[in-house]
Amino acid sequence: MTHPGWFITLEGIEGAGKTTAAAVVAQWAKARGTAVVQTREPGGTPVAEAIRQIALTAGEESLAPEAELLLMFAARAQHVRAKILPALATGATVICDRFTDSSRAYQGAGRGLDAALIETLAANVEQGRAPDLTLLLDLPVEIGSARAAARRGSAAQDRFEQERAAFFERVRTGFLAIADREPRVVVIDAAAPLAAVQVAIEAALNQRLGAGG
Amino acid sequence: MTHPGWFITLEGIEGAGKTTAAAVVAQWAKARGTAVVQTREPGGTPVAEAIRQIALTAGEESLAPEAELLLMFAARAQHVRAKILPALATGATVICDRFTDSSRAYQGAGRGLDAALIETLAANVEQGRAPDLTLLLDLPVEIGSARAAARRGSAAQDRFEQERAAFFERVRTGFLAIADREPRVVVIDAAAPLAAVQVAIEAALNQRLGAGG
Numbered sequence: 001m002t003h004p005g006w007f008i009t010l011e012g013i014e015g016a017g018k019t020t021a022a023a024v025v026a027q028w029a030k031a032r033g034t035a036v037v038q039t040r041e042p043g044g045t046p047v048a049e050a051i052r053q054i055a056l057t058a059g060e061e062s063l064a065p066e067a068e069l070l071l072m073f074a075a076r077a078q079h080v081r082a083k084i085l086p087a088l089a090t091g092a093t094v095i096c097d098r099f100t101d102s103s104r105a106y107q108g109a110g111r112g113l114d115a116a117l118i119e120t121l122a123a124n125v126e127q128g129r130a131p132d133l134t135l136l137l138d139l140p141v142e143i144g145s146a147r148a149a150a151r152r153g154s155a156a157q158d159r160f161e162q163e164r165a166a167f168f169e170r171v172r173t174g175f176l177a178i179a180d181r182e183p184r185v186v187v188i189d190a191a192a193p194l195a196a197v198q199v200a201i202e203a204a205l206n207q208r209l210g211a212g213g
Numbered sequence: 214m215t216h217p218g219w220f221i222t223l224e225g226i227e228g229a230g231k232t233t234a235a236a237v238v239a240q241w242a243k244a245r246g247t248a249v250v251q252t253r254e255p256g257g258t259p260v261a262e263a264i265r266q267i268a269l270t271a272g273e274e275s276l277a278p279e280a281e282l283l284l285m286f287a288a289r290a291q292h293v294r295a296k297i298l299p300a301l302a303t304g305a306t307v308i309c310d311r312f313t314d315s316s317r318a319y320q321g322a323g324r325g326l327d328a329a330l331i332e333t334l335a336a337n338v339e340q341g342r343a344p345d346l347t348l349l350l351d352l353p354v355e356i357g358s359a360r361a362a363a364r365r366g367s368a369a370q371d372r373f374e375q376e377r378a379a380f381f382e383r384v385r386t387g388f389l390a391i392a393d394r395e396p397r398v399v400v401i402d403a404a405a406p407l408a409a410v411q412v413a414i415e416a417a418l419n420q421r422l423g424a425g426g
Binding site for chain 2: 045046047048050051054059060061062063064066067070071073074075077078080081082114117120121124125
């Protein structure tokens with residue numbers, strides 16, 4: 001009997017290698033016989049992607065921090081209801097590039113918004129289905145920023161990419177604080193060579209979700 | 214000395230006559246020497262209007278109730294920060310077609326979402342500046358719906374206008390419950406002839422905000 005699908009999230013600052021990590025996780029899950037749904041936040045459904053556009057660009061208008069937070073959770077509410085829960089219900093493994101921990105790190109630690117408000121929103125939006133495993137791809141801010149810049153090339157930066165190093169330091173610290181208190185989070189050294197990152201991810205998956213398959 | 218501006222909100226189901234009422238309030242405030250900013254929710258700024266589009270249309274995707282609620286408060290957070298508070302700070306009177314009471318009535322009473330969550334959101338978004346006066350334009354649902362249909366003509370209904378009478382009965386009851394517990398709310402009989410509604414609105418303004426001018 002194959003295992004029912006897992007809900008696995010990938011977290012980290014820009015340039016941490018979440019996309020590459022998602023491919024490793026997908027391969028691991030498929031090898032264990034589950035269908036795989038790869039998705040991302042903010043976004044994942046047409047409505048949630050429309051919300052993402054507002055949250056990441058906002059045009060010429062400065063976006064209020066509270067509005068940013070509520071847009072992220074509005075997109076998440078839609079994503080959970082319309083895509084994540086239905087996919088899990090079919091037995092698929094859902095691999096999500098960013099989830100609630102990104103709101104805790106970016107809007108909480110980064111922007112200084114109230115942690116209690118964020119937890120209230122999380123409790124109302126996650127519908128009781130927290131991730132089974134979260135891989136936190138951690139690396140120094142300057143390395144992540146350099147990687148993100150190289151990948152971006154001449155494309156325009158979004159509202160988050162325009163933030164300064166001090167903001168990303170707060171975000172990184174925020175992520176590590178979540179990992180300290182939440183057993184579901186495994187920290188992966190994302191500054192290591194790619195092959196070592198892949199080994200670490202597979203080890204985390206085997207250890208936390210079972211070596212069978 | 215002129216009075217610093219007031220923050221006055223208009224509430225009620227579709228077809229209650231909020232637009233006409235707003236004009237009466239604007240005239241009253243201008244006669245007392247304050248500048249007037251008329252605005253509406255969801256919306257009032259370019260970003261908030263973009264959020265309104267998502268909340269009111271959502272395309273072919275069914276919008277999760279929690280997503281709808283959070284979109285309304287995201288738009289409100291932006292509106293409060295970018296338009297309402299700055300306008301009040303200049304001494305203007307702000308007249309707003311719908312505000313937090315609409316979330317209480319539509320998403321709370323209408324959709325059955327958690328009242329405690331709504332109050333948490335309100336406390337975080339209103340920035341301590343609740344309306345000075347709220348005029349609740351109350352009328353039977355069938356009269357409001359008939360008026361809204363006549364006004365709309367052949368234009369398409371939005372997501373809310375497509376709801377059934379039972380939904381609007383819950384919304385109306387929700388509005389009246391707010392009026393029962395919140396002294397800032399004055400109920401206006403919006404089924405009365407237009408001239409009588411105007412007299413009632415002016416009487417409420419004089420009584421609550423002072424007859425001087």
